[in-house]
Amino acid sequence: MLVFRSQVMDSRSPLPVPPRPGLQSLLVALAASLVFAGTLANGFVHDDVQLVVENPWLRSPSAMREVFGQSLFGFLESATAQDAHHHYYRPLMHVFLFVLRQGFGLQAWAYHLALLLAHAAVSLLVLQVLRACLSQRRGAVRGAATPAPDDAAAAWAALGGALLFALHPVHTEAVAWVSGAMDVGMALAVLLAARLWLPAPASPLRALAASGVWLGGLLFKETALVLPVLLWALERATTSAEARGGLGAQVRRYALLLPGFAVYAGLRWAALGSALPASNAPGGAARVSGVLAFPADLGSKLFWPSPLALLSPGGPVTSPLDVRVWLGALLLAVLVAGALWAWRRGDAVAQAAGLWLLVPLTPALALQVRGVDAYAERYLYLASVGFVLLVALGLHSLLERWPQHARPMGLASGGVLAVCATLTLAYVPVWHDNLTFWTYLQETVVDQPVIHSNLGNVHLNAGRLDEAIPHLELAARALPTHFRVHNNLAVAYAKSNRLAEARQALERTVRLMPDNPVAWHNLGLVSRREGRLDDAILRFREALRRAPKRVDSHLELGRTLLQAGRPEQAVVALEEALRLAPGLEAARRSLVAAQAAARGP
Secondary structure (H helix, E strand, C coil): CHHHHHHHECCCCCCECCCCHHHHHHHHHHHHHHHCHHHHHCCCCCHHHHHHHCCHHHCCCHHHHHHHHCCCCCCCCCCCCCCHHHHCCCHHHHHHHHHHHHHHCCCHHHHHHHHHHHHHHHHHHHHHHHHHHHHCHHHHHHCCCCCCCCCHHHHHHHHHHHHHHHHCHHHHHHHHCHHHHHHHHHHHHHHHHHHHHCCCCCCHHHHHHHHHHHHHHHHHCHHHHHHHHHHHHHHHHHCCHHHHCCHHHHHHHHHCCHHHHHHHHHHHHHHHCCCCCCCCCCCCHHHHHHHHHHHHHHHHHHHCCCCCCCCCCCCCCCCCCCHHHHHHHHHHHHHHHHHHHHHHHCCHHHHHHHHHHHHHHHHHHHHHHCCCCCCCHHHHHHHHHHHHHHHHHHHHHHHHHCHHHHHHHHHHHHHHHHHHHHHHHHHHHHHCCHHHHHHHHHHHCCCCHHHHHHHHHHHHHCCCHHHHHHHHHHHHHHCCCCHHHHHHHHHHHHHCCCHHHHHHHHHHHHHHCCCCHHHHHHHHHHHHHCCCHHHHHHHHHHHHHHCCCCHHHHHHHHHHHHHCCCHHHHHHHHHHHHHHCCCCHHHHHHHHHHHHHHHCC
């Protein structure tokens, strides 16, 4: 009996002996994989369609050269300098998608599997960060001569925190949505850099390796800019002041991170210049209210992850009387008070947890300040590392103080993890397809025009025009300056043979974005269907003036010229279409007809 007891209990504490590190890692990886296994049945949703299905850069290795010189959505014809899509520089997302596209085509399960495995890897790195922090906490807080790396309470707390990260439903957006790979990839790079940085002080070789990994994170998503602050916090939490060295040694060590950042800055400047996301949303009290509400609106999902949605369930904050404004202000006050408490107590681990929670959210908060709606649960993916570290710290303290109550604490922790797993399993199918997803949002989120815009697009693409038009009309009234809404409404009108309304909507799109060739091209198509051939020819030429290599516009210009009795000019336009796209059969047939007409009877 004594032998049996020694295998399940720590001889120095009444706490059960934790699983061996290898078994802990296996448990975390399995939890992260199994809870998101349902994503393998999902398809491409929302931005996935443009980034994966319609992305011309993924079709050949030669086209991949474009990704480092363009914005994230630079392949879109509407991605002009005035378009918000122009302001994000994430070329490694295209590289990631290109590899999958070449290997698996458009089989969505492969993309979801890659993302699931990346989440499992991130969860394992979170476990290592929690172990590193909690195993050092006794010496840091109590002044012990040496840390207690085999502390059972620390091991159980680290395992509980890592499982919470692996199972937390707030990560569903990042893991179940292929476009969420930007956040998962960025977080993976940040945590890999942290792994290289520890144990501190990092050698020059490890610091340079971390710089290279940082470059990769930056090329996945700009939020990786916060890495040096996170490394500094982690270094203080896990390493003594003597080991870290003086200020000069630390400056030299952190300077080795600069090459990665310098390469990123040069690439981004060459591609986008000084472009940054911004909004035409009004400022004043409404914007201040949105900023104050942000911590409660988004951060509350870490504590109460329901309902979850791509958009804020409560809708945009427009009034200082909104309860989220006051909750956000209260939460900020609590966080400041907690930071002061941790500082006075000298608890470097608690300070690190606070920084890992707050600092990754500063880019999203900066977007909110600039008037961009920054609500998205995927923004919490990296920040939740700090959250689970805080949870693990609390569990560690409870187990140390009341080890005799470890069993009920374990049951309570298991219950929380079971609830998280249940919520995640229930939320994953929401991302199955566009119709399922946007219908869920319509039922879950306060009515917003962007939901109607996307539902309208879903019905339009499926040919359900009678269902598409009411959604698009509502969105167009609420979003008078949004190019895509009015363009899609015009397409729906044209397909319904409501040509006068289609022309009016397209004329609005031209006024909204005069440099966009799509609007001019569509306006030419509608003009031709109305029988206004001269107007159609002018509009196709306007589209080509803005995009000289636009094959569709050359083709339709040639067809229209032929219809207008100008076959010689039609031949020129159609020959150019074939030069740009030699395999375009429609252009070849039209060219034969134009050449025959030009020769005469």
